[in-house]
Amino acid sequence: MTTPLRLDVRRPAAGGESEFELSLDVPSDLGYVGPAVELIADRFRQGVLSPRRVRFNLRTALAEALANAIAYGNRLDARRLVHVRVEAGRDAVHIHVTDTGDGFDPSAVPDPRLPGRVEREDGRGLFVLRSLVDHVTFSARGNSICLTLRAG
């Protein structure tokens, strides 16, 4: 990991303390997941989400989305970037994570709680992610995910 991560922060002219936009490009190396999550979570120390939800829900869900984009979307090719865009408003936070891959069909991912799958090492990412945020949507191509956490 040699490339530093650069977080771009923007505030709307009329917005309050809790309204801002972040954008971040992350090279497709799994070593960047932790630092990228901290960089973004650090911007939520006060405001729209409770400290508990920032510590657990936001961090875990963002780590899952980034790891999926890096490993499956961009196939661990560090020259390809995953783009993260965060829109924090008074009522909700939307986090868009977009890779440059061909996308996937989220409905084809099996439930990791099924008998015989609980003992498996992998296959829980999407399930964990869905469990921790209020809403998840995918782009039509399947290479971009949007996580929504309502305020509170």
Place this chain on the structure above:
Amino acid sequence: MGFSLTKDKRGVVVVGVDGQLIVGNRQELKQKVLDALEGGSRKFVIDFTKTGYIDSSGLGVLVSLSKKVREQGGDLRLAGLNEDLQTLFELTKLDTLFSIAKTPAEALAAF
């Protein structure tokens, strides 16, 4: 941040997870536990008292380690999960796979 290993008088290895257990550092935990297993240790407690979050890769490495320890006739137990982390284990049904104690002391006493 990181993993700390201590061994009690009876040889139970307690591994503290400070910060997070995720895709970026799970390999380090795996190697530490496998090295201890190789070195003859058979009883392990993973202590999450100081853990903020665990992602699905972190869960996966625990599943894999537990399997490897059991294959050698040992046991790997979890302790110190806060309410959110406990919920994560319940949601994924991994609470059915692991022996989970409230505190590391409780986990040690149960060995």
